[in-house]
Amino acid sequence: MIASFSNVVVVYDNFPALAGASFEIASGEIVLLQGPNGAGKTTLLRACAGLLPIARGSAIVLGCDLGVDRRAVRAKVGLLGHANGLFPDLTVAENISFWSRLIGASAQDVETAMQIMGLSDRLSATRVANLSAGQRRRCALATLIVRRAQLWLLDEPHAGLDSQGRDELDKTLRSARDAGATVVFASHEIDRAQNLATRSLTVVGGVVTET
Amino acid sequence: MIASFSNVVVVYDNFPALAGASFEIASGEIVLLQGPNGAGKTTLLRACAGLLPIARGSAIVLGCDLGVDRRAVRAKVGLLGHANGLFPDLTVAENISFWSRLIGASAQDVETAMQIMGLSDRLSATRVANLSAGQRRRCALATLIVRRAQLWLLDEPHAGLDSQGRDELDKTLRSARDAGATVVFASHEIDRAQNLATRSLTVVGGVVTET
Amino acid sequence: MSQVSQETSPTGTRATQAIGVLALAVMAWVVASGLLLTPQDVVQGESVRIMYVHVPSAWIAYLAFVFTAVASAGWLISKKHSMGFDRFAGASAEVGVMFMAITLITGSLWGRLTWGEFWQWDPRLTTTAFLFVTYIGYLAVRRLEGSVEQRARRSAVVALLAVLEIPLVHFSVVLWRSLHQGATVLNPNGDVKMDDLMLFTLFSGVVGFTLVFIWLVLHRQRTMLLVDVADNQGLDLAIVARRAEGPAN
Amino acid sequence: MKNSLDTGVTKGKVVTAVLSKDLKIEMRSRVVTNQVLPFAGLVMVMFAFALDNDDVLQRVAGGLVWLATLFSLFIIVQRSFAIDTQDGALDSLRVAGIDLSAVFFGKAIALALKLIALEIVLICGAVLLYRVDLTASGLVLLVTCVLCATSGLAFVGILYGGLTAGAKGRETLLPLLLLPVVAPVLIAATRATEAAFGSGGAQTSEGWAWIGLLTVFTAVFGVSGSLAFGSLIDE
Amino acid sequence: MKNSLDTGVTKGKVVTAVLSKDLKIEMRSRVVTNQVLPFAGLVMVMFAFALDNDDVLQRVAGGLVWLATLFSLFIIVQRSFAIDTQDGALDSLRVAGIDLSAVFFGKAIALALKLIALEIVLICGAVLLYRVDLTASGLVLLVTCVLCATSGLAFVGILYGGLTAGAKGRETLLPLLLLPVVAPVLIAATRATEAAFGSGGAQTSEGWAWIGLLTVFTAVFGVSGSLAFGSLIDE
Numbered sequence A, B: 001m002i003a004s005f006s007n008v009v010v011v012y013d014n015f016p017a018l019a020g021a022s023f024e025i026a027s028g029e030i031v032l033l034q035g036p037n038g039a040g041k042t043t044l045l046r047a048c049a050g051l052l053p054i055a056r057g058s059a060i061v062l063g064c065d066l067g068v069d070r071r072a073v074r075a076k077v078g079l080l081g082h083a084n085g086l087f088p089d090l091t092v093a094e095n096i097s098f099w100s101r102l103i104g105a106s107a108q109d110v111e112t113a114m115q116i117m118g119l120s121d122r123l124s125a126t127r128v129a130n131l132s133a134g135q136r137r138r139c140a141l142a143t144l145i146v147r148r149a150q151l152w153l154l155d156e157p158h159a160g161l162d163s164q165g166r167d168e169l170d171k172t173l174r175s176a177r178d179a180g181a182t183v184v185f186a187s188h189e190i191d192r193a194q195n196l197a198t199r200s201l202t203v204v205g206g207v208v209t210e211t
Numbered sequence C: 001m002s003q004v005s006q007e008t009s010p011t012g013t014r015a016t017q018a019i020g021v022l023a024l025a026v027m028a029w030v031v032a033s034g035l036l037l038t039p040q041d042v043v044q045g046e047s048v049r050i051m052y053v054h055v056p057s058a059w060i061a062y063l064a065f066v067f068t069a070v071a072s073a074g075w076l077i078s079k080k081h082s083m084g085f086d087r088f089a090g091a092s093a094e095v096g097v098m099f100m101a102i103t104l105i106t107g108s109l110w111g112r113l114t115w116g117e118f119w120q121w122d123p124r125l126t127t128t129a130f131l132f133v134t135y136i137g138y139l140a141v142r143r144l145e146g147s148v149e150q151r152a153r154r155s156a157v158v159a160l161l162a163v164l165e166i167p168l169v170h171f172s173v174v175l176w177r178s179l180h181q182g183a184t185v186l187n188p189n190g191d192v193k194m195d196d197l198m199l200f201t202l203f204s205g206v207v208g209f210t211l212v213f214i215w216l217v218l219h220r221q222r223t224m225l226l227v228d229v230a231d232n233q234g235l236d237l238a239i240v241a242r243r244a245e246g247p248a249n
Numbered sequence D, E: 001m002k003n004s005l006d007t008g009v010t011k012g013k014v015v016t017a018v019l020s021k022d023l024k025i026e027m028r029s030r031v032v033t034n035q036v037l038p039f040a041g042l043v044m045v046m047f048a049f050a051l052d053n054d055d056v057l058q059r060v061a062g063g064l065v066w067l068a069t070l071f072s073l074f075i076i077v078q079r080s081f082a083i084d085t086q087d088g089a090l091d092s093l094r095v096a097g098i099d100l101s102a103v104f105f106g107k108a109i110a111l112a113l114k115l116i117a118l119e120i121v122l123i124c125g126a127v128l129l130y131r132v133d134l135t136a137s138g139l140v141l142l143v144t145c146v147l148c149a150t151s152g153l154a155f156v157g158i159l160y161g162g163l164t165a166g167a168k169g170r171e172t173l174l175p176l177l178l179l180p181v182v183a184p185v186l187i188a189a190t191r192a193t194e195a196a197f198g199s200g201g202a203q204t205s206e207g208w209a210w211i212g213l214l215t216v217f218t219a220v221f222g223v224s225g226s227l228a229f230g231s232l233i234d235e
């Protein structure tokens, strides 16, 4: 099992965004999280990444018990949130190479990731602040691809991408899966998402059900 | 003609994001702008709203010549950008009532808009900073609905909404059209968007072509 | 995970009752002796009697902050991360802040009598004020949102850093030339220049304030436990409400 | 569809809406209280500590109050526009088709109220820490000075804040633009305050001359702000 | 798939990556140069103006330099974490699985470099404006003092900045936490600088005692920062 949650509760202030979520994810799956706005999808992804304290229940991700130590799991996951996690004052190339230096990726990896996400030479020398919304999302995805994580956690990864970018992303996620990674992503574009996913989970009111 | 652009050039720093865009939009249309990332859709919408200076060409929107005075048109359009335009420290209700006070909308209008966008009592008393991404988008759409503009300019309005929210939005846009408004929106979810639109324009490389 | 027991008995026990009675008795003696029995000071006259409150409260505040630091270290080091340590640290800091406030208030009253001013920009006074503010900050950190573990970890770090300010306050009279009384009692030479009864009353004050401190901390950490229990029960209700949003819609 | 954009919203309503929004956000985020005030307080305390038992302290008291105010002005102006720009609300304000001079006054009044709250604390601090004696006529002068100088500072602050808000990287221009303009206010207000405090044997009557200067300044920037703000922020 | 996360990235590489990122962003956005420096400069000029022809000026010179530095510390620390939090990059740093004490040192060095650049300008300003005489031995003391005090300030700044970064509304705690801690540094550095400037007849030798205090402070916060930063920012 890559991730197994049992009755997990995650609380913001006093609001239980996850109210007893239980599910399991096996290696090599591409799992879609669907559900209405405010259901708890983002919370679930961030909890998987070890970013949120588990108030109750047990959560084990990649062999790390999040109730005991949330930090161990972080080195092994890649997370793309609603925000892009970029530095607007740096260029695209500077942003990607910053993250790649932190994890020791090669220049070749960076080159490949930028090509996959269609970041041309002109764009890579542009400051992120001067990009269009979709170009920014592409840049964020490129930093994630460089990371080659074991578990990919993606929050509405298709948002803002044009149709070519969506296809490219789907291809990348599939090939990451083929190379042994596991993918969990949230999405509201059900058709495309169900096409990509091997399994889908529904989150409603902080509870997860199999679809 | 609600909007007629002819050979319009809009420049950021030195980059012509619109490089001679020409098109016309008639009253009562729902126009989809499609095209790859960085094509100039956002730029086009913002130019229509009178927010960007026209470097060349002629742009006339709702009878106002944007080359002469960009400010006259602003009172008549409603704009939803990639950003939501909300104050994160205020609650949903406070945000919506702020905008409604500025334009003199009635409490009834506010109530209706919040109902359309599914903002319940619990949510309306929540600070926007504590909302989920989709709930925030709903709040932004509610402020726009209150506005009852003649020309609605929407930049990826469906992004982040759940499927029920999307349906609700489509219904709202159609009924606004029926009440005499014109809608222009950009989107990357071609299927849903083409379903909604009465006509679609393709933007590529800063130039607009009919699809 | 917080070790929250579900019991909701009163915060007092037999032991705390005994400590309370003892504290009252000692404090009664200090008041009697301080106000009636001990002599006037040659220089300071009657105002010297403030000392029996001022000095012990300062020392007990130090003691409280040291306890906070020790409990914080205990939380960080212990494998189980027992929340008892954290509650103890918090309770001790709160009581310490109260004693520090007493020091500041009695000090300024005393200052008005001896220097003619409530406040002087003197190193001891200034550093004491900074110490006070530091622990206000500590209490503010405890109130930040987050889980109990987050609260414990953050505040433990702050507590361990804040305690280092105590030597600065204590030695400020040496570091900077000061108006404030030098180390009269706790001086390095060990020779105390003070009337025997005065000294005894002072030490009774220290003992009495220590007992009051212990009594307060024991009760406070019990109420903190009860607050955590109540929060936990509130969460149960909130979870039910949240789950109700579910498939029904 | 009824076009509610043409229903006349009076200028006063826009002013109050903007004003109450700005104040409400300050109440929630407490930037002035928690960030500006402690620093201003520290400045006062440090000076007291460095220069205790000195008539110097009395002499610099007025200057310190206004320096701290000026420093706060920068932070509050920046914050005041940051809340509007961070999520694109400024764009929505621009396309709301409202009278932007009303926005100017709304924001300026909110700024002035925050500054006045701050100044009251600072002046009380100066009186207590620096043992300034305040006579009745001095107090009248002081209150007038605070009102005039603060409204002047608020008008300039919002005017230039509007100019530098919006485009990325422009915010850093604010101090550069604002400093030379507010320097005269700083001097005039300091002198008037010194007269009110009687620092260095200054007479209260001397102070009133400075008030004249402050009034002119306030009037100039109030008028030019209400005229120019709309077109500055609009671009 | 090769898991490149396990390939040992040395701590030094992370430090330089973070350092160069922070410095590059400063070069682009120029917050220190355009926002902090003008204000610090104004403070110096205003005092020169207010207290001209006075030995008071010489006496406050050291204090002013350090007050201005402290003021800048707040702004730069806040900015240093704002660039990481504004688009969620801090979350990406947390899940990068890197040694967070390296991030601590990277950010602290960047902060220290910015502060030192600022202090050099301020000290030159003080020497010119306040006609301070600087002897050779004074200069040695001054340089040591600047290095010790600045690294201490940078360590505390980043440590508490990390504690208060992240959650909304937490930033306003920063001044409350930082002020009481840095106040002793301010005093010690001021006294050492006064000794270096020979203000009020202070001897250079007196200054070195203060350097000892500063060194202890720097060591304590350097060590505790590198130990605790990870777990503070991690939450």
Ligand code: HEM
Binding pocket: C051, C054, C055, C058, C059, C103, C104, C105, C106, C107, C108, C109, C110, C111, C112, C114, C118, C119, C124, C125, C128, C129, C169, C170, C171, C180, C181, C182, C183, C184, C185, C186, C187
């Ligand atoms: C607001 C004003 C004052 C404050 C904040 C203050 C603070 C303190 C503190 C923190 C201590 C504990 C020092 C230590 O042992 O480390 C202390 C001790 C003491 N204070 Fe004060 N003090 C103030 C005013 C005064 C005044 C006006 C007097 C008398 C003239 C005074 C006399 C003493 C004495 C005799 C001790 C015991 C010193 C020793 O034996 O070590 N204090 N004060």
Ligand SMILES: Nc1ncnc2c1ncn2[C@@H]1O[C@H](COP(=O)(O)OP(=O)(O)OP(=O)(O)O)[C@@H](O)[C@H]1O
Binding pocket: A129, A130, A131, A132, A133, A134, A135, A160, A162, B012, B013, B015, B017, B035, B036, B037, B038, B039, B040, B041, B042, B043, B044
């Ligand atoms: N502030 C700016 N400065 C310079 N160039 C910019 C700026 N904003 C956008 N651009 C450039 O202008 C082009 C058009 O941007 P625009 O945001 O209009 O694209 P878009 O069609 O909305 O794309 P997307 O689908 O990604 O939202 C892009 O190539 C972008 O790099």
Ligand SMILES: Nc1ncnc2c1ncn2[C@@H]1O[C@H](COP(=O)(O)OP(=O)(O)OP(=O)(O)O)[C@@H](O)[C@H]1O
Binding pocket: A012, A013, A015, A017, A035, A036, A037, A038, A039, A040, A041, A042, A043, A044, B129, B130, B131, B132, B133, B134, B135, B160, B162
């Ligand atoms: N910081 C916060 N403080 C308090 N409540 C929050 C916070 N963040 C989210 N919530 C609440 O938690 C719930 C779950 O939020 P979450 O972001 O996980 O939803 P989501 O499923 O990702 O929704 P969306 O589809 O809109 O992205 C929402 O009801 C939201 O209001």
Ligand SMILES: [Mg+2]
Binding pocket: A041, A042, A043, A082, A155, B132, B133, B134
């Ligand atoms: Mg979400």
Ligand SMILES: [Mg+2]
Binding pocket: A132, A133, A134, B041, B042, B043, B082, B155
């Ligand atoms: Mg766009």
